[in-house]
């Protein structure tokens with residue numbers, strides 16, 4: 001019993017030891033192979049991520065991996081090359097490797113030969129390390145069914161696939177190896193469906209494993225090569241059979257025990273122990289057959305036999321021996337467990353290591369991708385003085401600067417400085433680099449095409465593990481469009497968008513500066529306020545577009561009419577301001593003003609209409625009329641307004657009295673709005689006398705304003721204001737109706753031939769329903785149309801002749817008479833005059849006043865009378881105050897007169913009195 005028990009214990013100990021050793025080998029080899037597959041995947045990820053790495057990049061990446069996993073013989077990259085591209089591909093590769101050719105392994109030959117022509121090749125493009133693997137470089141592996149089979153399997157599964165064992169070009173005649181293959185796709189990302197994977201396949205990466213060396217190195221790295229007692233056979237393939245045998249290590253034969261020699265030798269030898277374990281690596285099945293040779297029974301059952309022999313005598317000793325064996329067995333068991341635990345730890349460490357490496361690679365890849373995809377230019381510079389050579393630029397750099405990576409890399413960043421880039425800005429960059437610190441500056445560089453390149457430039461040092469600055473990283477943010485926008489905003493903020501002249505805001509700035517200079521140099525400075533006459537007319541009749549064109553034209557002309565040093569600004573609307581600095585005299589040469597007015601007065605053709613514009617000009621002088629910009633502009637404005645009041649188309653110098661008038665104007669503006677409702681208006685009538693008969697034949701209706709506080713206010717004081725405020729329309733309508741009513745009364749009262757003239761303002765003239773509203777008044781009052789004369793100013797009609805002719809024709813159709821008022825003061829054109837359907841020319845009283853003392857006025861008056869005759873028009877002279885004037889007019893054949901000589905404008909009852917008296921002018 002003791003013998004049997006002991007014998008079983010001994011059996012258990014032996015088989016436990018064998019299982020431990022076999023299991024350790026199987027585990028170690030499987031783990032090593034799995035690692036090889038994983039490392040291959042790392043290489044594949046690197047290739048896919050970088051896109052198309054250079055040979056150097058590939059070498060740098062794989063070198064540490066080869067050192068760490070010595071059982072990988074090589075890593076390689078295979079690339080599909082079409083036959084069409086073959087010459088170019090070979091030529092390119094010959095640059096780095098003279099004599100490079102795409103090769104193939106010919107039947108029965110060891111050395112590769114030039115690959116015969118075929119539509120495409122799968123060429124070993126890179127292989128690392130090159131020494132020892134030269135024969136594979138350039139090899140077309142597309143002819144190899146096992147390799148293509150593995151590539152197909154990898155494409156189908158989307159996972160790395162292994163070839164079966166095969167003889168590789170770079171291997172010796174007895175060496176066999178296999179390749180673990182993983183495809184590379186265009187774009188670097190593995191498509192999810194198989195069809196897309198095939199379509200985007202550009203090549204593959206592979207780990208080259210030499211099987212014998214692989215197993216040895218795996219076992220060696222685990223310290224398992226020293227155990228010669230154990231035999232190992234490795235088969236790769238479906239079955240563990242001879243043709244699939246890739247590794248064989250037979251155990252050393254066991255020596256016979258001395259007892260075997262005593263007894264019948266060999267009969268007591270035990271059978272050998274063998275175990276087979278199988279596992280799958282990248283689609284290939286690996287079988288590991290581990291065995292120990294037959295051992296002498298005495299070797300393992302020495303104790304039990306002794307016990308058997310010594311018998312009971314030695315039972316005590318035997319029991320002790322058994323106990324020792326049992327303890328040894330436990331110890332062995334313990335050792336196996338410890339070793340297994342150790343292996344597990346090693347395995348976990350390895351797995352962690354790979355995971356950490358993967359994470360690090362993923363992080364690196366992400367950073368690289370982020371830099372490549374960055375919209376801003378990123379540069380990496382060497383920290384080597386003095387050039388700080390560019391080592392890397394991302395694609396955005398080329399987009400932003402126009403310089404390709406090839407043009408930039410290897411150069412000093414000084415090449416970005418360009419011809420007149422911002423030298424001070426660059427200097428701060430150099431200083432920061434010398435001092436190895438971060439810096440941010442806005443620089444002006446130039447794009448390769450010569451255009452300006454504004455950029456926000458950041459630079460920061462990059463330190464290695466020891467803290468030494470090895471590189472600088474720079475980021476260049478293109479802010480050119482922002483700068484342009486800023487400049488545009490600045491321009492827009494200072495310019496009037498319509499005319500391009502400086503605007504109101506900038507005008508104040510210029511004016512303050514000019515005043516400062518004038519003050520220092522003790523010089524005068526003139527502020528000229530220019531306002532177009534009847535601009536509203538153009539705007540209302542021809543439209544805003546035409547108005548804008550007119551303003552642009554005038555702006556250009558004003559700019560051209562003054563010196564370079566003078567300022568021309570647009571205040572808004574039709575108002576312009578000019579600053580004429582550096583004037584030596586306190587009196588401005590009026591020729592300068594005349595030049596400005598002439599510039600405006602030249603005809604302007606707009607959409608088939610010829611316009612004759614005039615302007616009113618007001619002038620204020622520094623320091624007499626004000627010492628600050630605001631006052632000077634205000635006073636120039638007041639002077640200009642005075643110009644408007646005095647018939648427009650003239651210039652006025654500011655006087656303090658004007659200020660009073662301006663104030664008054666402000667005061668009456670409010671009251672004017674209510675005057676009509678309060679019935680404060682009335683009409684006076686001035687007789688018109690026919691010089692042939694000397695009798696009153698008509699009247700001119702002139703408005704008066706009976707102001708509750710100011711008394712009788714002259715229309716000269718409020719008509720302009722009424723025009724500006726639009727009040728002229730209701731006021732004008734009231735005048736027309738009141739005048740027609742009055743005239744009709746006189747006619748019905750016995751003065752049937754009496755007529756009435758009414759002044760028509762610009763606003764009324766532009767009224768769309770002018771003709772119909774006059775027709776209504778005539779109909780309502782019963783006044784015959786020929787008894788109504790409408791007086792229109794010359795300048796009103798000449799502003800847009802075509803338009804005026806249209807309106808006049810409409811009025812003429814009604815049967816009313818038309819008269820040109822203030823004739824001679826506007827920009828007359830005889831050619832147009834002929835086309836106006838008018839009846840009367842009224843000579844302005846400014847000519848009449850001086851006909852007896854001013855030869856020019858006398859000549860003008862005589863010419864107007866002659867012109868009227870020629871055009872078959874009646875002619876009337878206004879403002880006749882003296883007999884001399886009357887004589888002159890009569891002498892030259894004037895038809896009618898109007899003036900204080902005969903009668904001033906009088907209220908209706910007084911006028912009727914004159915009619916009743918039947919006063920005759922002699």
Ligand SMILES: Nc1nc2c(ncn2[C@@H]2O[C@H](COP(=O)(O)O[C@H]3[C@@H](O)[C@H](n4cnc5c(=O)[nH]c(N)nc54)O[C@@H]3COP(=O)(O)O)[C@@H](O)[C@H]2O)c(=O)[nH]1
Pocket residue numbers: 686700701702703714715716719732735759760761821822845878879880881898899900901904905
């Ligand atoms: N749109 C309208 N305009 C009107 C109306 N009523 C008048 N006006 C215009 O106002 C301006 C000033 O008019 P007023 O103060 O009435 O002056 C007129 C006469 O009083 C003045 N006059 C007449 N004779 C003489 C004279 O011998 N000497 C002299 N110094 N002044 C004289 O002339 C003015 C008439 O001018 P005109 O119209 O050009 O015939 C004036 O421009 C009026 O037109 C109105 O209802 N609507």
